[in-house]
Amino acid sequence: MRRVLRQRILKPRDVAIFSGEINQVIADLIKRIYILKSQAEDGETVTNVNDLFFKYSMEGVATILYESRLGCLENSVPQPTVDYIEALGLMFSMFKTSMYAGAIPRWLRPFIPKPWREFCRSWDGLFKFSQIHVDNKLRDIQCHMDRGESVSGGLLTCLFLSQELTLEEIYANTTEMLLAGVDTTSFTLSWAVYLLARHPEVQQTVYREIVKNLGERHVPTAADVPKVPLVRALLKETLRLFPVLPGNGRVTQEDLVIGGYLIPKGTQLALCHYATSYADENFPRPREFRPERWLRKGSLDRVDNFGSIPFGYGVRSCIGQRIAELEIHLLLIQILQPPPGQAEAASYGESAVGLTAPPALAA
Numbered sequence: 001m002r003r004v005l006r007q008r009i010l011k012p013r014d015v016a017i018f019s020g021e022i023n024q025v026i027a028d029l030i031k032r033i034y035i036l037k038s039q040a041e042d043g044e045t046v047t048n049v050n051d052l053f054f055k056y057s058m059e060g061v062a063t064i065l066y067e068s069r070l071g072c073l074e075n076s077v078p079q080p081t082v083d084y085i086e087a088l089g090l091m092f093s094m095f096k097t098s099m100y101a102g103a104i105p106r107w108l109r110p111f112i113p114k115p116w117r118e119f120c121r122s123w124d125g126l127f128k129f130s131q132i133h134v135d136n137k138l139r140d141i142q143c144h145m146d147r148g149e150s151v152s153g154g155l156l157t158c159l160f161l162s163q164e165l166t167l168e169e170i171y172a173n174t175t176e177m178l179l180a181g182v183d184t185t186s187f188t189l190s191w192a193v194y195l196l197a198r199h200p201e202v203q204q205t206v207y208r209e210i211v212k213n214l215g216e217r218h219v220p221t222a223a224d225v226p227k228v229p230l231v232r233a234l235l236k237e238t239l240r241l242f243p244v245l246p247g248n249g250r251v252t253q254e255d256l257v258i259g260g261y262l263i264p265k266g267t268q269l270a271l272c273h274y275a276t277s278y279a280d281e282n283f284p285r286p287r288e289f290r291p292e293r294w295l296r297k298g299s300l301d302r303v304d305n306f307g308s309i310p311f312g313y314g315v316r317s318c319i320g321q322r323i324a325e326l327e328i329h330l331l332l333i334q335i336l337q338p339p340p341g342q343a344e345a346a347s348y349g350e351s352a353v354g355l356t357a358p359p360a361l362a363a
């Protein structure tokens with residue numbers, strides 16, 4: 001799958017073509033936020049933002065992956081989508097139990113049935129959902145092909161046309177990608193808005209950069225993201241402070257000597273993101289939220305720092321990194337832009353959704 005998708009999603013410019021689809025999902029999310037605000041007791045406060053970001057991330061990744069909408073942000077969410085969300089919830093809530101399911105010998109399963117049963121139930125739900133969407137899209141592609149029309153499209157079309165994967169493999173890989181692209185993106189978004197709410201001075205600086213460099217009404221695309229370096233820095237700093245996955249695992253392919261220690265071939269290594277992200281030698285004043293630490297000082301300056309590699313590194317690094325970045329950058333820009341009718345307002349409190357920390361969180 002990596003080989004097939006490499007040309008499509010591994011670089012920022014590859015995923016830029018999805019800006020339009022992502023912006024449609026963002027428009028739906030912002031509409032939803034306004035509805036929730038109007039329904040709130042104080043007419044203002046939206047709670048459980050992670051639920052909203054979860055639905056946004058799921059809708060966003062599915063739009064790119066299945067090339068169809070799921071309806072996560074609609075008033076009435078379609079039943080198959082509700083079932084999928086439930087299966088996903090079950091998968092995560094049972095994670096600790098189901099993680100051991102595969103390690104339980106087959107003969108022991110009748111005596112300790114729960115882990116295996118729950119494991120199968122959640123994964124069956126996830127696969128079933130993926131299969132429905134893959135089959136719909138493939139039928140559609142086949143119709144076009146039967147009519148002799150040329151076919152082009154997003155990831156699923158590309159997987160199908162490459163003919164390098166069997167149908168079973170397409171089901172399995174799209175299921176895994178959808179699974180991998182939901183909570184990762186949504187938790188990162190939640191941490192980013194939490195940090196902005198806790199640091200109104202940073203929120204104001206980012207807001208001003210957006211209004212100055214992109215204007216007040218402009219719907220951003222991928223091409224606009226380099227014009228707001230603080231938004232990119234905000235994402236990097238959020239992932240440094242709150243890396244979604246706590247670590248990466250690798251098995252050494254040869255004998256290595258690192259820091260004077262011999263690590264024999266075949267050793268299982270775990271890189272702990274929190275340890276390196278919070279180390280003074282990698283990041284001065286590591287506990288402070290300072291997105292500007294990621295800004296380039298000049299055109300030749302590169303701000304790579306291997307102390308923070310939240311998407312992993314190398315041939316098994318996150319294949320969805322550029323999709324996640326696009327979803328997060330475009331959304332952060334738009335929720336920080338002024339709301340309709342208040343474009344002239346230029347203080348952080350006037351951003352589209354008004355990010356403020358609840359009293360308990362306000363420092």
Ligand code: HEM
Nearest residue numbers: 180181184185188248310311312313316317318319320324
């Ligand atoms: C903020 C969002 C995300 C973070 C922080 C994240 C992080 C990671 C990390 C740390 C890995 C393991 C990398 C390694 O071992 O070197 C990984 C793998 C993976 N991620 Fe992500 N991810 C994110 C979003 C996504 C999205 C949106 C998708 C799908 C569209 C996705 C699909 C995958 C897949 C399929 C793998 C396995 C890759 C392989 O083994 O070849 N991820 N991700």
